[in-house]
Amino acid sequence: MVDAIKELLVKIIKSRLTVLFLVMVILAAVLIQHLFSLQVVNGKEYQNNFTLQIEKTRTISGTRGDIYDRNGKLLASNELSYSVTVEDNGTYNTTYEKNQSLNQEFDTLIDMIESNGDEIVKDFPIVMDGNGNYKFTVEGSSLQRFRADVYGRKKTSDLKFNKDLDYDEAKASAQQIVDYLCARNKYDVRLEDTQKDYEKYQESESQTSTEAVYYDKTRRFEIMTLRYALAQNAYQKYVATPIATDVSNETVAMVKENADQLQGAEILEDTKRVYYEPEYYSHIIGYTGKVSEEEYETLHAEDESYETTDIVGRSGIEKAMESQLKGTKGKETVYVDNLGKVQKIKDSTDSAPGNDVYLSIDADLQKAVYNLLEQQLAGILYSKIRDVKSTTVKASSDVIVPIYDVYKALISNSVIDSSLFEKADDSSVQKQVYDTFQSKKKQVIPQIETQLKNSDTPYEDLSDDMQSYVKYIVSWLQETKVFDADKVDSSDTVYQNWRNESISIREYLEHAISEKWIDITAFNINDKYADSEEVYNALVSYISEELSADAEFDKLVYESLIMGDSISGRQLCVILYEQGVLDPEKDSDYDSVKSGSMSAYSFLRKKIKNLDITPAQLALNPCTGSCVITNPKTGELLACVSYPGYDNNKLANVMDSDYYNKLYTDGSHPLYNNATQQTTAPGSTYKMVTAAAALTEGIITPSTEIQTKGQFDKIHPSPKCWIYPSNHGSINISEAIRDSCNYFFYDLGYRLSLSGDTYNEKKGVDILSQYAKDFGLGEKTGLEIDEAKASVSDEYPVTTAIGQSNNNFTTVQLARYVSAVANSGTVYNMTLLSKVTDSDGKVLETYSPTVKNTMDNVAASSWDAIHYGMKMVADTHSQFDDLTVQVAGKTGTAQQANTPNHALFVGYAPYDDPEIAIATRIACGYTSSNTADFAAKVIQYYFNPEDKDELLSGTAANVDASSNSVND
Structure with missing residues (x-):
């Protein structure tokens, strides 16, 4: 027995299996020892090593420099803020998995952000309106660049007809782009009603473990915009994409608390431009x-430190002084964990702030002039409103504003947001109005279809409502490039008949299709539409479908209801309170207008008078204006005002596309700088140019008198003086400036054109053109911001002499001109800058106007005659009577078809020792007495600041509505 056991043991020991077993035991023991060491003895150290294994370098932006006025008043600076950012640093097995993960994460983040009253970034070049329609917020080259980015084209010229999508990428609509980006082969952001397709897609991808997520239209759009922003940095791993900026502490806390579930999401400390x-x-x-x-x-190309995520100056001084304002970047090397969260900073290089920029303008003067201009515009508008439905007045100086135009403006210029009506409470006036609208629209669309398909009624014979609808349709087709206006042959007979309103819309559009002016690929045309009739029917169906969801077309329907009294002025006034435009708790007029004891007419005039509703909001003429003030002794720019302005805080840092789109479509054009970009004829403010030319060329002397007539009959057709059929008698140059006698200046233009006894237009034009240029007119002034290139007249010297023909100047150019008149011939290159300092206040560079040229050829006696004439102009205007300084000036009106006259004034004060020169223009301001009145208030404010409380009353200026004569 013992021997048998020994023999068995020997066999076991000698067995290969035993050896293998022992080896496996030893290996297992070693493995267990290593596992114990890794997980227990050194577990914490190895865990730290794992989480810190990803090293990356982050750029730290330098703080942007501040902007001040000439007196050190802060106009722009930076404030601490927090941003929610996401880095595309996840690892995914499939595109489907990536889309599902990112879409769900963005859905969660949007919920967090919006639950605390914050907003996601809205800088996508498409916005969605209240009706769920998509619109571009950019146009031209910017729009084409956006399309190229969407479709992955390096250059805009690479955009092509996409066979897979069945449309031309270069003409892609906003809807098509949204659908493309939301498609399953892009970001895969789906709507609820596509669940079946989505499930099929899941099956085709063999994805069964991930639950699909569906979104409503608004959330779908939000997620898509964030995915697009993230994709713009896709080629740069670990580049943070802001999805919400300047968020609240609540959002900061919520994101941090859920950081372990949010791949790549982080809260970054940042600065915002304020x-x-x-x-x-x-x-x-x-x-x-x-x-x-x-x-x-x-x-x-100029500075390699710029990155694609940088915030830079986009317009104005921010853009012009970008190199000075931008800070110097720093860097830091950090370790991040597998979720992209920073665990440790390895090393860093500090950033440095940018330089500070001081402007030449006086901020207090700028603000006061802006408010005075708004008061003046409100006063003019208030004086012109009448309790009528429409007007047939043709004379521009006698145009009135029917109260129904004010009612319509509340809707058309979005003072009232009609897209909110549908969601309003059932008991609200908004809901009542919306129900009325819905009923009307159900009738309008079929009526339009009938007009398009079956009617041969010429445009001129259509009802007012149908004319507005048809006009809108043609305009809309051209704006969306379905109708290519550039292809239209202006000599085409059918086109001419359309312009003359003698044919129907059906005939015009059918002809446009036959001439290939209309892109039939834009409205889902396919092989079944074989002939022209079917193509046209497809176009009509496309128009009907698009109009049904077009918010701008809806405004036309609302306007029709207003004009038909189906929607009352009282209802609109109450809606102003329901939507928070006016505060019912602070306004005693609420109950009165709601009950009907105060008429809508009286109510709205009162609100305009008190500036509770501003000219800019209504966008009715007049609603814009400009004023530029300089120091004629130094050429310094003291104020450069354009009304209306806008809130650049909403465009800075990350642009609010909704707000930008509102500005872009606003009828008062707040983005447009009226002081530097608007050009009109100078009218009679030009007459000092003609006077200087005539006196210097020896055509007349300061004492020369001309016997004036009412009509200048030396040329044909014969222009008339404003005083016709009367005349100004025998007057000299100073008196002609005082009386703004057109006949006198017609004669000067004629005499400057004489070669012997021969009338030579070119000679006269050349002389006047040269003197205008000597005064700095027709050339940019040197300002660092965008400025329109104006034009000096090159035809008709007789009418050029009174500032008409094709003379067109900006307000800032007129300011440089009148400054040269005030100082007797020194023309300055202008600047908006005063100095640049570093962050410690050390002056690095100074700026001042430079002399462009001096008009030494104009004699002192000639200047005296011009100055005295301008003094007499001011003496004839009672607005200047009570000022503590004497004023010299010149009024002017510029005529434009189908609008009230533009009103202008240029002048300076004090007369004997000018300290300021002023140029102002009120577009559609009716009469120059309105600009003279405004200029008088500005001069009073400047020389008597103690009167500011009286001047800046916050109510509309008192304007004499009967002062409509054009006597300049």
């Missing part, structure tokens, strides 16, 4: 924003 009292200075300062591709290419 503008103080922005509407007064927005056109000068501009705003910052994320660098565009074109801007990046230009800036990066």
Whole structure:
């Protein structure tokens, strides 16, 4: 027995299996020992090593420099803020998995952000209106660049007809782009009603473990915009994409608390650009924003530190002084964990702030002039409103504003947001109005279809409502490029008949299709539409479908209801309170207008009078204006005002596309700088140019008198003086300036054109053109911000002599001109800048106007005659009577078809020792007495600041509505 056991043991020991077993035991013991060491003894150290294994370098932006006025008043600076960012640093097995993960994460983040009253970034070049329609917020080259980015084309010229999508990428609509980006082969953001297709897609991808997520239309759009922003940085791993900026502490806490579930999401400490009292200075300062591709290419070529995510100056001084304002970047090397969260900072290099920029303008003067201008515009508008439905007045100086135009403006210029009506409470007036609208629209669309398909009624014979609908349709087709207006042959007979309103819309559009002016691929045409009739029917169906969801077309329907009294003025007034435009708790008029004891007419006039509703909001003429003030002794620019302004805080940092789109479609054009970009004829403010030319060329002397007539009959057709059929008698040059006698200046233009006894238009034009240029007119002034290139007249010297023909100047050019008149011939190159300092206040560079030229050829006696004539102009205007300084000036009106006259004034004060020169223009301001009245208030404010409380009353100026004579 013992021997048998020994023999068995020997066999076991000698067995290969035993050896293998022992080896396995030893290996297992070693493995267990290593596992114990890794997980227990050194577990914490190895865990730290694992989580810190990803190293990356982050750029730290330098703080942007501040902007001040000439007196050190802060206009733009930076404030601490927090941003929610996401980095595309996840690892995914399939595209489907990536889309599901990112879409769900963005859905969660949007919920967090919006639950605390914060908003996601809205800088996508498409917005969705209240009716769920998509619209571009950019146009031209910017729009084409966006399309190229969407479709992955390096250059805009690479955009092509996409066979898979069945449309031309270069003409892609906003809807088509949204659908493309939301498609399953892009970001896969689906709507609820596509669940079946979605499930099929899941099966085809063999994805059964991930639950699909569905979104409503608004959330779908939000997620898609964030996915697009993230994709713009896809080629740069670990580049943070902001999805919400300047968020609240609640959002910060919520994101941090859920950080372990949010791949790549992080809260970053940041700075935001802040503008103080922005509407007064927005056109000068501009705003910052994320660098565009074109801007990046230009800036990066000059400075390689620029990155595609940088915030740069996009307009105004912010753009012009970008190199000074931008800070110097720093860097830091950090370790992040597998979720992209920073665990440790390895090393860092500090950033440095940018330089500070001081402007030449006086901020207090700028603000006061802006408010005075708004009061003047409100006063003119108030004086012109009448309790009538429409007007047939043709004379521009006698145009009135029917109260029904005010009612319509509340809707058309979005003072009232009609897209909110549908969601209003059932008991609200908004809901009542919406129900009325819905009923009307159900009738209108079929009526339009009938008009398009079956009617041969010429446009001129249509009802007013149908004319507005048809006009809108043609305009809309052209704006969306379905109708290519560039292909239209202006000599085409059918086109001419359409212009003459003698044919129907059906005939015009059918002809447009036959001439290939209309792109039939834009409205889902396919092989079944074989002939022209079927193509036209497809176009009609497309128009009907698009109009049904078009918010701008809806406004026309609302206007029709207003004009038909189906929607009352009282209802609109109550809605102003329901939507918070006016505060019912602070306004005693609420109960009165709601009950009907105060008429809508009286109510709205009162609100305009008190500036509770501003000219800018209504966008009725007049609603815009400009004023530029300089120091004629030094050429310094003291104020450069454009009304209306806008809130550049909403465009800075990350642009609010909704707000930008509202500005872009606003009828008062707040983005447009009226001081530097609007050009009109100068009218009689030009007459000092003609006077200087005539006196210097020896055509007349200061004492020469001309016997004037009412009509200048030396040329044909024979222009008339404003006083016709009367005349100004025998007067000299100073008296002609005082009386603004057109006949006198017609004669000067004629005499300057004489070669012997021969009338030579070119000679006269050349002389007047040269003197205009000597005064700095027709050339840019040198300002650092965008400025329109104006034009000096090159035809008709007789009418050029009174500032008509094709003379067109900006207000800032007129300011430089009148400054040269005030100082007797020194023309300055202008600047908006005063100095640049570093962050410690050390002056690095100073700026001042430079002399462009001096008009030494004009004799002192000639200047005296011109100055005295301008003094007499001011003496004839009672607005200047009570001022503590004597004023010299010149009024002017510029005529434009189908609008009230533009009103202008240029002048300076004091007369004997000018300290300021002023140029102002009120577009559609009716009469120059309105600008003279405004200029008088500005001069009073400047020389008597103690009167500011009286002047800046916050109510509309008192304007004499009967003062309509054009006597300049």
